[in-house]
Amino acid sequence: MKKNNSLEEVHNSIDTGAKTSVFKRILAFFGPAYMVSVGYMDPGNWATDLAGGSRFGYTLLWVLLMSNLMALLLQSLSARLGIVRQRDLAQASRDTYSRPVNFILYFLAEIAIAACDLAEVLGMAIGLELxxxxxxxxxxxxxxxDTFLLLFLMNKGIKKMEAFIISLIAIIGLSFIIEIFLAEPEMSEMAKGLIPSIPGGEALYIAIGIIGATVMPHNLYLHxxxxxxxKFDRTKKGIKQAIKYNFWDSVIALNLAFFVNAAILILAAATFYRNGMFEIAEIQDAHKLLQPLLGTKWAAILFALALIAAGQSSTITGTLAGQIVMEGYLNLRIQPWVRRILTRLVAIVPAFLAIYYFGERSTGELLILSQVILSLQLGFAIIPLIHFVSNKQKMQGFEISLPTKIVSWLVTLVIVSLNIKLVYDEIHSWLMSSENPxxxxxxxxxxxxxxLFLLVYITIKPVLEKARGQAKLVPHIDKIIVSENNRSITYANxxxxxxxxxxxxxxxESxxxxxxxxxxxxxxxxxxxxxAFVYGDKAHDFETMSDARYLxxxxxxxxAFGYKVEVRLGFGNPKTGIPEVxxxxxxxxxxxxAHGHNWVKDLLFGTTVGAVRHKINIPVLITV
Structure with missing residues (x-):
């Protein structure tokens, strides 16, 4: 089974061990969480925050704080998975679940990314319009x-892409610092907003939208x-250090994202709710009203500028997440420019059709709906993630502690329960209002x-696997058929x-x-x-030990049947590893x-058999 590096173009491209000072080494680790954090301040967040602030004032501020804490926990788990097991969430799912289940999970992840991209495309377009x-x-x-900008940045290296993203975050943050200063919010009311309360059913819908906009499933794949x-020293000390530095990277980056989200909600509460404008959910309306309410044209200009920066930065990370999900779940690698254009079209087409048929005034409702869809998909990403980082054998001693595990499952229970209630309420509403149900x-x-059954399945499947014994990472055959054979020798070695x-x-048998x-x-x-690709015969990950055991x-x-046998374990690409041995x-x-490839697959992905055959000088027998 072919295994690929996640985001192979930039995999292990930053050598943290080459840094001479401790400070520079810490800075070398910082960056991934900032790329992730832009998803927490994308235009979809703007829509839910504006709706929450204008309709309910500061009441839902606590939802933002709770969502940020949830996000910090889950992103740290996601980072731990990538650091320790060197597999992204989609790849780890492919290793654990069956092909049909993985295909459904891939489909759901693509829907989530499309919903996220829809928000980013709409936000960017609205900003350009304003x-x-x-x-x-x-x-x-x-x-x-945007697709071509992403390709350009990828060619310049991951650090330059991170610098570009951080500069956009700086634009967003600076814009809202000025906006908050102009709005003059009430500090006592803000403090009351940190006390949990849900005024009604509509507030619950907005609250779930805020959770979906904040704790975004595609960010778990991305991180x-x-x-x-x-690239760092793969010793226990090196891995522990990488986990620690990435945690602090997440703390800083996600708190910046929380500031932006809170600023939008506070701005809406201080500007619209305070003036009796309770139905401001459209970003365009918010933009038009900021200037007369705050008394300066710069309020509207800064708002639009921050919106473009948010849309631009978020669309880059959303496209990367699409690549990770496709390669991880399907093990499908196609040309980078083709993959990114396809990912972008998945978002552009629904946005274009929605605006064309429902008009430009539908963007606010579309943005909130996109965030609710994201929340509904969260369970299908969070549950496998918790299972993966809880596995003692696969995490090689870096599994999460019992308290962290309990809190993680409680967070999952809250999110899934809210989503089940939302789905139940919506279906009940449709049944009551429909003339033909x-x-x-x-x-x-x-x-x-x-x-719902799929959610239950992905929850209990790893538990059952653990009860039966360690799940296999590759499709090892269960029975080795070795028969008696007393024929005279034809080949000696x-x-x-x-x-x-x-x-x-x-x-x-052959x-x-x-x-x-x-x-x-x-x-x-x-x-x-x-x-194996990076460290060769010095690799000591779980799959290397598993493969050695099976050999x-x-x-x-x-x-046991009297045959003379030796084993040789190679590392890296089979096309070069087999000829070397x-x-x-x-x-x-x-x-x-031969693995059953037809000429189309060989053309797209290459063939190990063909590459090996041309690099050795002995006969090759191919079994099919």
């Missing part, structure tokens, strides 16, 4: 160019990948029940390349037919983990599986 009077549909179309851009009973309710799939059975019991067999397997089991099974010894023939 500042330059560009029609909204034209603004949506212009956002396609677990971005931390892998840092048969469609709801036939389509909506079965779909809701299906996803046979190399067999194994990948722990069903094709191994045929490769072994080898026994050619060599009998007098031949010597050498079993070859190439470890393709991230650690040894193959050997013992064959030796074969050319380094005196083999008569190599036997390996």
């Amino acid at each position: 500042l330059f009077d560009i029609p909204l549909l034209w603004g949506v179309s212009i956002t396609l160019l 677990s990948s971005l931390v892998q851009t840092r 048969v469609y709801i009973w036939v389509f909506v309710i079965p779909l809701a029940v299906f996803f 046979i190399a067999i390349a194994l990948d722990f799939s069903e094709i191994d059975k045929k490769s072994l 080898a026994f037919q050619l060599g009998g019991k007098e031949a010597k067999y050498v079993l070859i397997h190439i470890v393709e983990t991230v650690g 040894d089991e193959y050997k013992k099974k064959m030796e 074969v050319n380094g010894a005196d083999f008569d023939i190599l036997i390996m599986g």
